[in-house]
Amino acid sequence: MTLEKNTLEQLFAELTDVVGDRFSTNMNSREVHSKDESYHIPKLPDAVIMVHSTEEVSEIVKLCAKYQCPVIPFGAGTSLEGQVIPESGGVSLDFTEMNKILRLSEEDLDVTLQAGVTRRQLATHLRTSGLFFPVDPGADATFGGMAATRASGTNAVRYGTMRENVLGLTVVMADGEIIKTGGRARKSSAGYDLTKLMIGSEGTLGIITELTVRLYGRPEAMAAAVCDFESLEGAVNTVIETVQMGIPVARIEFLDEVQIDAINKYSNLDYPLKPTLFLEFHGTEKGVVEQAQMVGELAAENGGNEFQWSDKEEEKNKLWRARHDAAYACKALRPGAGMWATDVCVPVSRLAECILETRKDIDETGLLSPIVGHVGDGNFHTVMLVDTDNEDEMKTAIAFNERLLARSLAMGGTITGEHGIGTGKMEFLLKEHGPAVNVMKTIKQSLDPLNILNPGKVVAINS
Structure with a gap:
């Protein structure tokens, strides 16, 4: 989906008219937005835009659709399976300046915020309210990114993941249309659950710009x-x-x-x-x-x-x-090495067996790889520290990763409990879901027929 130079120049001129000096083709900015925290190879976007509002994102997406240019949402850049890497170039939309807390209802235990708000920012805002938000991935991720990857954390065993804690979303669709999904009511049977569809879609079905999430009272x-x-x-x-x-x-x-x-x-x-x-x-x-x-x-x-x-x-x-x-402690064990963090989730009854076999597998390969996890719900991580320039070492890591994912599936588990698919686990998604992946592709093609929303992630679409 590489655009010709003159087409890009025309698109860039029109985008600049919309956002002014928040449009950038500066190499430093492009490099920051070319990668995440994973081992995946960085790819440069053609441009970066610091977005400020839902309406602005809508206008940007309309222009990108007009020129069939990829659009990649970017939050804190802490994803672990290549979700924010611009596989086909395009425009990276940075949400870090779109970080307002729009409404707080202490009585109803909910809050509405823009996608660039980070979990620590909300925690600080709630400090005197007696309320808290429980989903806490290790990084200080943005709420847009947390919803897009269906993030989890240490509190999930009691309070659930982003899937259970998002009440409603504002989403910009692939044609630039703005939709609202869900709402503030704690239950609804009104139509298809588009909120759950968007959560975990990794920016491939729509771009999340605002969220309404549940809050909880701090325990005594x-x-x-x-x-x-x-x-x-x-x-x-x-x-x-x-x-x-x-x-x-x-x-x-x-x-x-x-x-x-x-x-x-x-x-x-x-x-x-x-x-x-x-x-x-x-x-x-x-x-x-x-x-x-x-x-x-x-x-x-x-x-x-x-x-x-x-x-x-x-x-x-x-x-x-x-x-x-x-x-970060893992990375410090082997300075200069790449960090390949992966996760699986199995039924709790198979957890001991899965972790024991995984630890034995790691020891036999000679890899340096700690195991850590939110084991209350059967989810654990391995963090391989590898020399990405060493071909033999990478082959060993790839083979181990494949065995780990196969082991999880054989035990009735999943290839990822919270990191998501991105580019890193696309081929294994078919092994987990089989023909259901074709249904996922149909949804993707229906909602994004030009394949401009974060192309090359979750499911493979030929364009």
């Missing part, structure tokens, strides 16, 4: 806990039993000994180099104590060592800051 009491185990299996079995018993744990994260080594070094901590669980409990003061005691007993039965828990804010913040910095 919160406590965090850490427990290391003599075996990986003991740690994971504790998770399984916690979930099966219905203990309403808010966070339950697994870190293997390689990941613990990484965060010890990066965050200046001194946890034992053993498989470890990080947990958090929400509720009344009495309820939090009861939850912690129950999980502590399960941990002890599964070979857990001292179950340390605290309700002190400083201790909780230190723990979860270290967890959210896990990816």
Whole structure:
């Protein structure tokens, strides 16, 4: 879909009339928007626009449709499967300056905001309200990107993912039309659920410009806990039993000994180099104590060592800051190496088996790859640190990744719990969904017949 020079020049002139000096073909800006946090090869966009409003995005998309030019939404650039890489060039729309919180309803527990608002920005805004938004991917991602990739986080086991927490969207379609999906009501049976269709579509079906999301009241009491185990299996079995018993744990994260080594070094901590669980409990003061005691007993039965828990804010913040910095801690284990972070999700009953087989596989390949995950819902990550210029090393990593995805599918799981498809997992989507991928292609072609919305992602469309 490469456009001729004179066509691009005409399009650029018309786009400049719309956005003025926020249109750029500066090489530095193009390079920033050529990549994400993944190992995928960067590709330069032809231009970058800092967008400011839904109406502006609509006018830009109309012009790009007129010239059949690709449009790629860009938030914080923290995606992990190449979602924001302009595979066919085109115009990268940067939403970081479109970051207003438009409306907050403390009574209805919801907020409407522009797509460029980041999760930390909203958390700061809500600090005195007694409310919080629970979806917390490790990076300080934008809400548009979080919805587009169906993001998750450490709180998902109790509060769900973006799929469960978005009430409504404003979306610019491939012809520039602006639509509203969903609303503020907590349930509706009015027509097709276009909100859920857009969540996880990675900018291929429409461009999300505004969101209305659920908020939650801060619990009366919160406590965090850490427990290391003599075996990986003991740690994971504790998770399984916690979930099966219905203990309403808010966070339950697994870190293997390689990941613990990484965060010890990066965050200046001194946890034992053993498989470890990080947990958090929400509720009344009495309820939090009861939850912690129950999980502590399960941990002890599964070979857990001292179950340390605290309700002190400083201790909780230190723990979860270290967890959210896990990816950067991994990168620091091998400076200069590329980071290939992938994730799978399996039924909780198969979790121990899947992680044990994966750890054995990693050790046999000789790869440096910690395991960490939101194991309360069966989701875990491997973070391969590889020399992307070393052909043999990359072949080893590719083969391992294929085995991991196949292992997950064989256990009734999915090839990605939260990172999405992007370009990195397109070929495996067919293995998971089979003929249903043809239905996905039909939807894509119907909503974006010119294939200008983030082409080359999720499903392959010949254009």
